[in-house]
Amino acid sequence: MFSDLLNKLNSDTTGSLQHHFGAELWLSVTIVVMLLFRLLSLDRFVPTFIVALVGAAAAGWAAFGQFSEIVAADGVAPLTFFGDMLRHDLFSVFFRIFLALFLILTIALTVLTGIPDNEDAPDFYSLLLGATIGMMIMASANNLLMLFLGVEMASVPSYAMVGFLKGRKPSSEAALKYVVYGAGAAGVMLYGISLVAGVLGTGDMSLMAERLSIVAESGSAGFGDPEVRTVALGVMLVMVGLAFKLSLVPFHFWCPDAFEGASAEVAGFLSVASKAGAFALLVRFCIGLSGVPATAELMTAFGIGLGAIACVTATFGNLAAYTQRNIKRLLAYSTIAHAGYMLMAVAALLVMINSGSAKALTHDINACIGGLLYYLAVYLFMNLGAFAVVALVRNYTFNEDVDSFKGLIGQSPALCITMLVCLFSLIGVPPFGGWVGKFMIFASVYKAAQLHWAMYVVLAVGGLNTVFSVFYYLRIIRAMVLEERPADAPSVKLPSMEGYYVCVLAGMVLLLGLAPGLVNGLTAIASKAGDSVMAVIGR
């Protein structure tokens, strides 16, 4: 019997390692290779970034293989592996490709900006790749344990990366703040996980809803039931951990400080990748608790609560950004605001899947998750583009204030136009990609508002925030375009490679808003990914 178990473990592991865990495996191998290269002094002959790039590309290739496999075998049931710990479906594959692509772009950016130097490169890229593995696990977690493991695997390297500029005091301070907040949030989350798993008797997220309806006394899962209250408390505590990763108000305090202290490259990475992983996790967690009539009331309330948090987060982020002088801090608050917008989609999702008419709304539910994924995809390019420009300009001006951007258009049009494209996309103005993403999220919120009036409030706040956000984005634009460059300002020249790099990012933002094939293909795939993640509920 014991040998059976071992055999099963063996076959499950070896089989899944190749098929479902290839991308993560490639990244792990790359980390080992990079560290070995330094040990053997091979990094003098082969620059570390090349190893890292190859590794990231291999991971992306492996994920793309999984993707084409799933698309080719249209309709293959999503499966779990590693003893139901992880889940393999189009949703997780989408995030693997997303993260691998983002990794490649970030490594390319660090090569262009020269952070880290040759000496530190293996350390830095190991941390970067390690964090990415953690995020990939977050995206495919099927168990509360993996949820915790994924979050921590993504967080711990991030702490080190924030403090990577070792000589700088703000950097160390930022890292310390980040660690303290992160540790606190992780502890709270672990407590929440133990509550949930303790009451439900399982850590399997796909079983949570069913178990809850069994455990609840009357089977109705109302708040009167002590078991349900305990689970609700646990869910709230888990939300604390996720809200920390998503930098949602009131767990956002680390974000501006960490971004200000970290280099712009790291800030760009954290703002996009760790958010993407956390959203994937949140969607899985929420879906795991939904879908049975017994939890409908509880989860609808949870969804509206998320909507309220989304409103507060978006509003706070946009208003707080207004007074910032440091551009990284400003973008940090913009990140907070965008987390708010994206959370609106999750809120809408919860309201829709827990309504009585969830079956009839299948198309809209898929479109809702698809909208979130689309927004993330555009967000990758537009936010990375903004941070890349900040990093490149910093290399010339040694300054990250909004004022250092004054009159930049005359000196470096390519950087400025990229920044313009990214910022207008962040505002959500057509014809840029950010607008399409925002439109899809607002459309989902509107659809959810047909089921519960509170979502109308969310929609109105979302619309209002679009207008609020104009003020501070336009401040950067005004500095760049409308103002004169001071005579004593350092000049910013543009070597060609950097120009191509940022133009690719700007081009992608534009294409994601206009190109028919790209927009439609991505929305279709994103809704399919939504469909695959919904398979847990088993409509």
Place this chain on the structure above:
Amino acid sequence: MNDTFLLSAIIFLPAVGALLLSALDSKAVDAIRMFSLGITIATFALTLMLWSKFDYEATGIQMHVAYEWIPTWNIFYRLGFDGISLPLIILTSFVSMLACVASWSINKLHKGYFILFLLLETGMLGVFLSLDFFLFFVFWEVMLLPMYFLIGVWGGPRKEYAAIKFFLYTLAGGVLMLIAMLMLYFASGGTTESFNLIELAKAASGAADAKLTSTLSGSMQVTAFVLLFIGFAIKLPAFPVHTWLPDAHVEAPTPISMILAGVLLKLGGYGIIRIAFPLCPYGAAQAAYFVVAIGVISLIYGAFAALAQTDFKRMVAYSSVSHMGYVLIGLGVWKIVDSATINANMWLMGINGAMFQMVAHGVSSAGMFFMVGVIYDRVHHRDLNKFGGLMGRMPLYSGLAAGLFFAGLGLPGLCGFIGEIFVVLSAWNYSPMLAIVSASGVILTAGYILWALQRVYLGAEYTGPHSEDITPINAREATVGGILLAFAIFLGVYPAVVFNVMKKSTSELVTSMQAGYAKAEGTVTAGDEAAAGETQEEAAVLSEPKNDDIPPAQVQQQEAVDSLDSQLVRFDQAVP
């Protein structure tokens, strides 16, 4: 030439021109100017070609082309035009061409200016030609970006304030429009939700050949209408959301003021007539009094504000607020008593007047702004109290300016008169009180324009600053002013050139709106609904009604159409 190609070329030729322009050396100023002018002239020629292909006898959309853009959301690249959009398309390319000539006065960063200028033209033409709500919205917002920079970089002393104010107001309007857009999209039935403006309008009017069903209830229609109306009223601009306009117009460089007044304001009116009205007929009917009242308030308030200005350009800007009030009055005079439209032909006359007013104002206000710009370029101030005696120093300029200002005033024989008289006459049917108030607006208009003419052009001599810089108008300026004045006179004596283009489309609008109102009101039974569809088609081809059992409302529509036709015939006869 293929329809798709022609329509796309009209929209994207300026954008392609902007792209090519970016390859030019930024020091070759004359080459940049001539190239841009060439592009705007070519675009104007293309729009004239569009006109030459316009079928005066056909109803509905012409040259309708559609290609899938984002099929998962049923979003199409859908273009076409009808009698309502054609005059505005031609106006846009016409004013853009003249504004391009006026742009010779721009004296810094020429390349950037002309790139943005051409992108702006693409946005404006795209709005008028797109028939998919999503596409419409994209073009609508695309105009924002170049305009922000054109005001912000090349504007006057308070340019940054004016630019951000413009951006914020328009974006806020855009957000309201977006919400209304989602309402209409999701109400358009089942999984076949659509942004198709034509089908959405048909669904709202309950036409027999409608492919979509609209599940929008009456109260939802009112909400959607109000959202759309606010969004468009900001652009129009109407009181109390007009406050961006004086700042933007005053701070913008002269050619951009011409475009703002000549074209951008018309987008608001066009949005109401193309989207808010046909898609929410019941909402429009309910809000009709509100619309007219806003129009009258804008008219009177704008006129009083213009009287109070000492800045020449600000006065012209407020005159725009005042004149666009006529557009709202003309559109809103839909009199409904006991669920039946009273004198639909008067309402039709109002809509025609509003449309004509938009075209006329596009010519006269562009001219007025240009005339202010000409003198500003010389003396570098706009203080009305420091002018005087220009008639002696610049006779040709003063003559052209006087002509254009009289056109704005609404002197009979010039273009401003026709729109105003149509609107005021139609308002009498709706509410004599409002008609009297709006007619008295003409007196105020005459007041501020004559007073301004007196202070600027008449008087003994010019005593203000930079007296030595006053040189006679040059040939380029005289050409722009002369063309605008010629058109102001031409439209004033032969308005049928515009009315003929739009009469089918506006009468179709009136009938379908009444059907839509009846549908939402629930007064039409299932059997009559089919009849309504038929009648609508009959009305569209102006045939005699065949059925005796047509409800009175439809007979009236028939009369309305006939009556307009006879009005137009009279116009035709009046002009040799």
